[in-house]
Amino acid sequence: MxxxxxxxxxxxxxxxxxxxxxxxxxxxxxxxxxxxxxxxxxxxxxxxxxxxxxQMKDPDASRPSMASDLPEEVRIFPEQMAVPCYVLDPLWNACAANDAARHLFAGWLDDKERNLLRYVFLAPGARTFLDDWESSARRVLAEFRAVSIRGDTEQVDALVQELRSLSPDFERLWHNQSVLLREGGPRKFNHPIDGRVDFDQTIPTFTTWSQYQLVALKPR
Known part of the structure; x- marks a missing residue:
């Protein structure tokens, strides 16, 4: 490189x-x-x-990956879905996904860095993949703010400070103080192979493992 x-x-x-x-x-x-x-x-x-x-501590040393020790039921759930499906941990790292999701989010789920916020705000490809990047970024950040208090405060603060220092757009939108429930809805992407694709996103709930978010996308 x-x-x-x-x-x-x-x-x-x-x-x-x-x-x-x-x-x-x-x-x-x-x-x-x-x-x-x-x-x-x-x-x-x-x-x-x-x-x-x-002489520094790696901030990613304890960050979960796709191969982390998830509850077995959580790990295998996306594989049972016929539509793109993935699981986010409390810091919004993708910790499980099926092949359909890895194909759809080829610039994110096939990379070593699988944090959704880092992808949206730091990956150049996200700005073309997301159909309306500004609106999508604003919504994702507001959704994260709404659930971030459930996670490890120290880790959340470290992630937020990192993104504020690396992304002027994150810094700008973070000051909006907006919060939104993560309820799904229509999603539009510009896939590098499949072209323009439209989905309805749903957020089923894990009753036992509420710290994880299951995200499924049904083609429209």
Missing amino acids: RREEAAQICGISTTWYTWLEQGRDVSCSAAMLARIATALHLSSAERLYLFELA
Whole structure:
């Protein structure tokens, strides 16, 4: 990966990224170092070594992944659905998904970084994939704010501060103080292979594991 590409993915200037590569005395937060490690697709060992060199704690070290220890019933539920379906944890990391969802959200669920907010606000592809990015981003953030108090406050605060520092749009919309219930509704996407696709999104409830959100999308 070229320096320019890595810098663009991380949301930083090529000059700053070059200085970091050269070992110059530049300020780099743990959150930024985590994004660089993700952009470079570092292995677990390489990532650990990077943070040890920087004498920082990896903010993603305890972040659940698609292979995390989920309740078995939660993990397998999306696979039983015939429509795109995925599960979000309290920080809105996708922790389970079926093949239909991985095909639909190819720029998100097939990546190492599976946090929905990071995808919406930091991934360049999200702005073309989401049919109306501004409205979608505003809604997603308002929905997250409404449920964020249920999760680990320290982790939520760290995620919010990271996104406020990396995304001017997140910072702007965060100040709106809007909250919305996550109730689903019509969703429109511009898929790179399938073109324009329309769905009705539903949010079924896990009665036993209420900390997880199940999201299903039925083609219209």
